[in-house]
Every structure is written in structure tokens, then in C-alpha cells.
Amino acid sequence: MPAPITHDGPVRWGVLGAGGIAGSAGADLRDTPDCTVHAVGARDQRRARATADALGAPHAYGSYRDLVSDPDVDVVYIATTHGQHHEHALLAIEAGKHVLVEKAFTLTQRQAREVIAAAGERDVFCMEALWTRLHPLVRLAGDLVAEGAIGDVVSVTADLGWPFPYDPAHRLFDLDAGGSALLDLGVYPATYPLLFLGVPEGTTATGSLSPTGSDATAALQLSYPGGRFAHVACSVEAVMPGTATVVGTRGWLRFGSPLYRPSELVVHSPAADPEPRVHTADLPGSGYGPQFTEVARCLRAGEAQSPLVPHAATLALMGLMDTARAALGTRFAADGG
The missing domain is CATH 3.30.360.10 (Dihydrodipicolinate Reductase; domain 2)
Known part of the structure; x- marks a missing residue:
């Protein structure tokens, strides 16, 4: 099971991606209690910096690997396109980071199983960002x-x-x-x-x-x-x-x-x-807040998955x-x- 997050201060998020969903959901993340956007990572440093500034994040990285390597990031929000989720989730998990992966979780059920299995092997939290379940x-x-x-x-x-x-x-x-x-x-x-x-x-x-x-x-x-x-x-x-x-x-x-x-x-x-x-x-903002609240709760409790968006539901x-x-x-x- 993952070790509970016990440090002082809010849960520190890294946003992987600087597209539309990173901006809209990221704004709700920024305003969610017990959460802060610590860093944004993108393939383009300028886009990462622009998104980081919009979300009040002090750090911006011009590569995804640099983002997941930041020791102060507790959890990574995978906010890229569907076809990249598998690769990017595994990148963050291999770096020992908890992950919230945008829907659709992956392209296939086989890829989903691989991500969930990797999270289990590294003892990190993993959840699909299917925010509707948390409404x-x-x-x-x-x-x-x-x-x-x-x-x-x-x-x-x-x-x-x-x-x-x-x-x-x-x-x-x-x-x-x-x-x-x-x-x-x-x-x-x-x-x-x-x-x-x-x-x-x-x-x-x-x-x-x-x-x-x-x-x-x-x-x-x-x-x-x-x-x-x-x-x-x-x-x-x-x-x-x-x-x-x-x-x-x-x-x-x-x-x-x-x-x-x-x-x-x-x-x-x-x-x-x-x-x-x-x-x-x-719901304030665009309505994504409940999913970030649930992730923060799970991380504080040391849970490997959310009972509201369980791995079995993602696989199904x-x-x-x-x-x-x-x-x-x-x-x-x-x-x-």
C-alpha cells in the first residue's frame, strides 16, 4: 500500500500536459482545498510556462521527464491525449509518483491493466479522472x-x-x-x-x-x-x-x-x-473539483485506489x-x- 502523505501543506500536484484540459481542469485543481499546482510539464517550455503562470505554479518544465523527476511533486495529473496516456502514466509511475490519468484512461484494456499493475508494483496511487462518478x-x-x-x-x-x-x-x-x-x-x-x-x-x-x-x-x-x-x-x-x-x-x-x-x-x-x-x-468552476478532493483524501489515507473510481470500474x-x-x-x- 502507498505510504500516506504526511508533510505539512497541501498535496503538491504536477500537471503533465499544457493543452485545453490542463487549463480548464487545472484551474479547478488550483482552487481545490488541500491541493496546489506545484509544476507544469510540456514538450514546449513556453507553453509549460504559460500554463504554469495561469495555474499559479512556481515551476515549469520543458519535458515530461523533468516534471516527474521533481522531488517535490506528490502526484501527477496526466492531461495529454488518449494515445499518450499509457506512456505518460508509466513514466510518472516509474518515477514513483501517484497518478490521476485523464479519461479515457488508455486506448485499450490491455494498456489499462499494464498501468494499474505498474502502480501496484511501485506502491503508488492510481485513478482514472472520470469525474462524473464523483459528481x-x-x-x-x-x-x-x-x-x-x-x-x-x-x-x-x-x-x-x-x-x-x-x-x-x-x-x-x-x-x-x-x-x-x-x-x-x-x-x-x-x-x-x-x-x-x-x-x-x-x-x-x-x-x-x-x-x-x-x-x-x-x-x-x-x-x-x-x-x-x-x-x-x-x-x-x-x-x-x-x-x-x-x-x-x-x-x-x-x-x-x-x-x-x-x-x-x-x-x-x-x-x-x-x-x-x-x-x-x-459546483464551482468547471466542476472538476470533487475528483481532486478525492485524490487528496486517498493520498492522505494511503489508499492505492479510490472506492469511488476503482480499478475494476476502469477496466470494465x-x-x-x-x-x-x-x-x-x-x-x-x-x-x-
Whole structure:
């Protein structure tokens, strides 16, 4: 098990990457209690310095290796593109650093297993930055379902889509960067059936590919024992509602758009209350704070993984993405063969 962080002062973060997510999520990290951005690392020193200045970090490095070699960095936030997560997570872990890895965690389940195994061998904390699992309304919904508020869950539907102009060099279409509607958007709706129904016993998928071979639209049908099911869809070619609905034998829950950061949770259980109940939760900034709070808590407690975003959940999600990509025909070099 990792040794608990006991030093005085907040948990010291290194941000690996200087792109869009490093700036938006990094701003929330900067403002999260018991956290401070100590350093930013990028391949370009000027970009690293600009991002570090924006996040109030005293140090900026022109290489990722220099960042992970900083002895004062407690944990590294991997904020590069999907195709780089495996390499960069292993780089930080090999340096003895705890890691929070942006979603999608890796390109494949095999890569995910390798990162998690490496973290275990080095006794460091490792978590996927699937911030939706930590949203207060998603956690509330989990509690309500566990309490039987809507009876037994029988189905989940969820989708997320937004059109992006086709550009073969854009990260959504570039296979070398991990271009994939499933890995960029689909991980969010796919998280809902995993949360409320578990790992499916069967998965079918249909959709379309972009000219580069990346998946552009995907629709997944997940089957469970007893006739339970889930329908998940994502697209970088069309606007989708961006909502999720969990149906039970005595009621239903609906997460308002966008489902990755639900605007509201509507709970309808007619036997208990004829009128739906609406729950809201105001999160500061862009809403990433809860994931950084959870990482800091785990590091203070000496935990190897978070019970809210466990390794098993990451592996299940990556396995689902592998199955769907294989059905659609999206292949990365990391798939081998």
C-alpha cells in the first residue's frame, strides 16, 4: 500500500500536459482545498510556462521527464491525449509518483491493466479522472438506488453527441492521438449502465467511421441477466440530448444535460410521491473539483485506489470500449495484430 502523505501543506500536484484540459481542469485543481499546482510539464517550455503562470505554479518544465523527476511533486495529473496516456502514466509511475490519468484512461484494456499493475508494483496511487462518478448528483443517485427508491433497476439509457468539423489532424479523428468518439464522449454515457447495472453479459454495437477510420458515431446495446438492458450512444457528427435515464420497477431517475456534469437529478417514484423531486448541485468552476478532493483524501489515507473510481470500474469501461471499437472496425496500433 502507498505510504500516506504526511508533510505539512497541501498535496503538491504536477500537471503533465499544457493543452485545453490542463487549463480548464487545472484551474479547478488550483482552487481545490488541500491541493496546489506545484509544476507544469510540456514538450514546449513556453507553453509549460504559460500554463504554469495561469495555474499559479512556481515551476515549469520543458519535458515530461523533468516534471516527474521533481522531488517535490506528490502526484501527477496526466492531461495529454488518449494515445499518450499509457506512456505518460508509466513514466510518472516509474518515477514513483501517484497518478490521476485523464479519461479515457488508455486506448485499450490491455494498456489499462499494464498501468494499474505498474502502480501496484511501485506502491503508488492510481485513478482514472472520470469525474462524473464523483459528481454529487451521481453519488446521490447511487445512494437512492441502493435504498430502493426506484425499486430494482431494469434499464439505463444514455447518450452524448456534438458535431465537430472533420479534420484528419484533430485529436478526435487522428488515430495516433487516440481519435475516437467512444473514447472521448462515449465513456460518459457508458459509465451510467456500469454504475447502475454493472458489467453486461453481452454487447452489440453499430455506428459509422470517419475517413481516417476513427469511430464517429456509435450505438451500443448492452444485455444483462433477466432481460435487463442498456442503450448507450455517442457521436461527433450529431447533437444528442446528453441525458441519462435509469428505470426501475417502482420509478425512474433522470440526469439533466450534460450528463458528464448533470444539471439536475429528477427522481420519480409514484408510490412514494406523486410529484417528481428535483435535486440540483452547484459546483464551482468547471466542476472538476470533487475528483481532486478525492485524490487528496486517498493520498492522505494511503489508499492505492479510490472506492469511488476503482480499478475494476476502469477496466470494465475499457473492456466495453474495446468490444465496441472492434465491432465498428476502429483499430489503433496499440490493438496489435
